[in-house]
Amino acid sequence: MIFDNTQKAYHLKSDKELCKAYYLFRLISQQSLVSIGSYFAKIALKLKLPVAPIFKATVFSQFCAGIDKEEALVLVKKLEDSKIQSYLHFAAEESETEKGMDISLIKILETLSFSKDTPCLSFTGFKATALGSMSLFEKRSAKINFTKTEEKAWKRLLNRIHTCCQNARAIGVSILIDAEESWLQNAIDEIAESLMEKYNKEIPIVYTTIQMYRKDRLDYLKGLHEKAINKSYKIGVKLVRGAYTEKENLKAYKLGITSPICDSKELTDTNFNNGLDFVLDHLKDISLFLGSHNESSSLRVVNWMTENKVTKDHPHIWFSQLFGMADHISFNLAAEGYSVVKYLPYGPVNQVVPYLIRRAEENTSVSGQTPRELSLIKKELRRRKVKVF
Numbered sequence: 247m248i249f250d251n252t253q254k255a256y257h258l259k260s261d262k263e264l265c266k267a268y269y270l271f272r273l274i275s276q277q278s279l280v281s282i283g284s285y286f287a288k289i290a291l292k293l294k295l296p297v298a299p300i301f302k303a304t305v306f307s308q309f310c311a312g313i314d315k316e317e318a319l320v321l322v323k324k325l326e327d328s329k330i331q332s333y334l335h336f337a338a339e340e341s342e343t344e345k346g347m348d349i350s351l352i353k354i355l356e357t358l359s360f361s362k363d364t365p366c367l368s369f370t371g372f373k374a375t376a377l378g379s380m381s382l383f384e385k386r387s388a389k390i391n392f393t394k395t396e397e398k399a400w401k402r403l404l405n406r407i408h409t410c411c412q413n414a415r416a417i418g419v420s421i422l423i424d425a426e427e428s429w430l431q432n433a434i435d436e437i438a439e440s441l442m443e444k445y446n447k448e449i450p451i452v453y454t455t456i457q458m459y460r461k462d463r464l465d466y467l468k469g470l471h472e473k474a475i476n477k478s479y480k481i482g483v484k485l486v487r488g489a490y491t492e493k494e495n496l497k498a499y500k501l502g503i504t505s506p507i508c509d510s511k512e513l514t515d516t517n518f519n520n521g522l523d524f525v526l527d528h529l530k531d532i533s534l535f536l537g538s539h540n541e542s543s544s545l546r547v548v549n550w551m552t553e554n555k556v557t558k559d560h561p562h563i564w565f566s567q568l569f570g571m572a573d574h575i576s577f578n579l580a581a582e583g584y585s586v587v588k589y590l591p592y593g594p595v596n597q598v599v600p601y602l603i604r605r606a607e608e609n610t611s612v613s614g615q616t617p618r619e620l621s622l623i624k625k626e627l628r629r630r631k632v633k634v635f
């Protein structure tokens with residue numbers, strides 16, 4: 247029942263904005279349209295054709311906080327008024343060049359610097375592959391030795407990451423490291439663990455991400471907990487189901503190996519619940535950042551907190567959803583006093599187009615996600631007596 251209040255969920259949206267969201271999700275619900283649209287948008291991007299205005303007029307305002315700091319901070323303030331914290335991310339796509347990686351670092355530090363004057367920006371984050379080359383992550387994950395040049399590039403990557411963490415610690419902001427494809431993840435885990443050992447002695451500054459759609463992740467989580475106890479550090483965990491199901495299954499199929507991903511959505515849900523229960527049972531040592539749009543998962547945590555008389559603003563429990571999605575979870579939880587962080591990507595339209603394409607694709611491929619958004623928006627439009635076709 248806690249998530250039923252659509253008036254609270256959409257109170258920041260005008261009738262016009264809500265209608266726009268309705269038509270947008272209706273478009274996104276058509277898989278063939280999204281596939282064709284994404285295909286042409288990717289080609290247009292490669293050819294440097296001016297597709298930005300199309301995105302600006304459609305998906306941008308639904309899924310992005312703005313084109314720059316000023317626009318993004320206006321939204322941050324509105325969310326703060328609704329007791330929601332924000333997690334800003336400059337969403338330009340990573341580059342494979344050293345110069346591009348240095349620019350990514352500058353953008354992360356710039357975003358981090360906004361937190362100095364804005365206390366409701368208590369998290370920031372990065373994709374490790376935005377700061378170092380994919381091929382390095384792949385080689386390291388597969389335990390293939392680096393060449394001398396690669397060794398140097400790896401050190402530069404580690405320096406960039408440490409710079410992010412040192413800056414975050416200096417201003418008291420926690421930093422989330424995204425989880426990526428399984429063939430890159432061993433290297434990301436290695437880095438995340440060493441960062442937690444260094445920066446999380448007292449409180450969790452660094453959060454790793456664990457994708458519970460992977461069959462091996464519950465054991466990984468338990469092993470990580472043992473390591474942290476032995477080495478006396480705190481764990482920060484962004485717990486997610488995982489975003490690369492199709493890519494992972496396709497790669498495993500092509501290589502003729504068993505997919506690392508659970509064989510069904512139900513098995514992913516069971517694994518996710520087991521991971522969630524493990525984290526909650528060890529809340530003294532682990533901080534939870536629940537990255538999910540799933541009502542049952544959020545409710546599982548809420549019920550556990552009630553049963554265990556844990557305060558709603560417990561510093562080790564955070565609920566998080568992407569901007570433009572699952573507002574019924576974010577706004578209703580925040581109104582009840584739970585700690586909620588909205589993930590807010592921002593950046594110039596032409597640079598965030600790849601992120602927007604991914605949003606449209608994910609909304610189409612994750613079954614149930616778009617119908618759920620549509621039915622909630624429809625419910626609110628009915629309540630406001632606004633007609634749509």
Ligand SMILES: Cc1cc2nc3c(=O)[nH]c(=O)nc-3n(C[C@H](O)[C@H](O)[C@H](O)COP(=O)(O)OP(=O)(O)OC[C@H]3O[C@@H](n4cnc5c(N)ncnc54)[C@H](O)[C@@H]3O)c2cc1C
Nearest residue numbers: 424425459486487488489510511514537538539540566567
């Ligand atoms: C704040 C935030 C941060 C995130 N950060 C990351 C990140 O760093 N890395 C990352 O990979 N993802 C990340 N995600 C995305 C996340 O992993 C999920 O893809 C997305 O949230 C949908 O899952 P759900 O729990 O919200 O809900 P649901 O809609 O209940 O679950 C959908 C998910 O279930 C799984 N699934 C669906 N069908 C199947 C199937 N047939 N077999 C097995 N599993 C299946 C997939 O993981 C799918 O994404 C993040 C999400 C949020 C909200």
